[in-house]
Amino acid sequence: MAVKIDPDVCGHIANCPVQGLCIKLCEQGAIIEEDGDVKIVPENCDDCDLCIQNCPNQAISKA
Amino acid sequence: MFNIERGGEEHRKLSYKDKNCVGCGICVDVCPTDSLRLGPIVPIARGLIEMDLVSVNQESCVFCGLCSVACPFDALSLSIEGTDVKDIKSYPKWDIESEVHDEDCIYCGRCYAVCPQDSIIFRRNLPNPVDLVRGEMDIDEEQCIYCSFCADMCPAGAILIKNIPTASNDALNNSIEVDLSKCIFCGICKRVCPEDAINQVCSTCMYYDEIEEVEITGETLISESSCVYCSWCSKICPVDAITISKPFEGTLELVENDEKVCKGDSCHACLDVCPCNAVKIEDGKSVTDLNFCNLCGACVTACPQDIRVLSRTSMKLNNVNSESWNEILNTLLIGK
Structure with a gap:
């Protein structure tokens, strides 16, 4: 099912209070950094929802 | 850590010590004015964010002190005219203890090695082997x-x-x-x-009777301010020299359903925030050993699947004289 990121709310690493907390939290490699932005790799997502719960901007939701 | 104060007729000061805080959120749950906020406990526990677990809104805090009496871990204290309310007779008190009985302790140090909070102060004097x-x-x-x-x-x-x-x-x-x-x-x-x-x-055997009796002396102390009452020390002590009484009785269960299941190793948020080292991931699922759980509830807050059900059946907070406080404190006993 994976997750989706609302680009209007996401801090895109540079403006994220924790510089990409979701990337740091996800140990499955389902959220990665690419070209300075956040990218979702749906096939790696295990639906643990840690990113949804902890995103400081509440930009992540179920896809 | 924060310290906020209010002057006026009585000087009141609320102090928060982050090093004692386990991120359970009990203070947040009981605050009558919603002045306390629990931070992102999983990223903090993983060292991804450096901040206090609990923050306060100084504008709305009324310095009632309910948070400080409800915290079983001594992370919050309210003082009135310089006296901690925990030392004032009319205020509620936790009837919990963590104590090493000196007369029984053999100074093996197993408690010291196992304590997840490094709350045990341990030293011992071993004899010089050459004397034996x-x-x-x-x-x-x-x-x-x-x-x-x-x-x-x-x-x-x-x-x-x-x-x-x-x-x-x-x-x-x-x-x-x-x-x-x-x-x-x-x-x-x-x-x-x-x-x-x-x-x-x-000639050790020949002089066996002349060699002095082995006497091992030492000191084992539990720092009550940082103890989280997990009882690892008392369970591991081979001579039953430690008494731990826990703040709550009850259960903690993992209740999965069709939509929400434990993600085990992918997530392990529960394991990261547990102050008691009571959580393990076994066969891809979170397993909590209630022998060591203090029912603080930090893992319940941390679980992104919201499938951890905490049911506290009793708490050892005595001398609650205010009816309104009693009512609020009793909400801790209802499943979180």
């Missing part, structure tokens, strides 16, 4: 060929060969020394010596 053995040891340097078999095999590290031959060393200027403050007269050196250069006699 008797014997004689002598190396005949005329016969010694400095092969260093004895030095390499000595389990006590008591034999030293000086000037071991190297390219820059005078190989003819060797010497061998025995440190009698380390030798335990085990006889290995004598057995391995190819030149019979070592004369050694062990």
Whole structure:
């Protein structure tokens, strides 16, 4: 099912209070950094929802 | 850490010590004015964010002190005119303890090794092994060929060969020394010596009755301010010298359903925030050992699947004289 990121709310690493907390939290490699932005790799997502719960901007939701 | 104060008729001060806080959120749950906020406990526990677990809104806090009396871990304290409310007779008190009984403790240090909060202060004085053995040891340097078999095999590290031959060393200027403050007269050196250069006699058994009784002294203390009452120490103590009474009784269960299941190793948020080292991931699922759980509820908050069900059936907070406080505190007993 994976997750989706609302680009209007996401801090895109540079403006994220924790510089990409979701990337740091996800140990499955389902959220990665690419070209300075956040990218979702749906096939790696295990639906643990840690990113949804902890995103400081509440930009992540179920896809 | 924060300290906020209010002047006026009575000087009131609320202090928060982050190092004692486990992130359980009990203070947040009981605050009547919603002035306390629990931070992102999983990223904090993983070291991804550096901030206090709890923050306060100084504008709305009424300095009632309910948070400080409800915190079982001494992370919050309210003082009135310089006196901590925990020391004021009319205020509620936790009837919990963590105590080492000196008369029973044998100073093995197992509690110290297992404490997940490093709350145990432990030191001991072991006897000098050399005082417990008797014997004689002598190396005949005329016969010694400095092969260093004895030095390499000595389990006590008591034999030293000086000037071991190297390219820059005078190989003819060797010497061998025995440190009698380390030798335990085990006889290995004598057995391995190819030149019979070592004369050694062990008389420990012969003098057994003359050798002083072993007395191990020490000190084992639990720092109550940082203890989280997990009871690892009391469970591991081989001589039952530690008493821990926990703040809550009850259960904590993992209740999965069609939509929400534990993600185990992918997530392990519960394991990361548990102050008690009571959570393990086994076969891809979170398993909590209630023997060590203090029912603080930090894992319940941390679980992104919201499938951890905490049911506290009783709490050891006594002397609650205010009816409104009692009502709020009783909400902690309903499933979180």
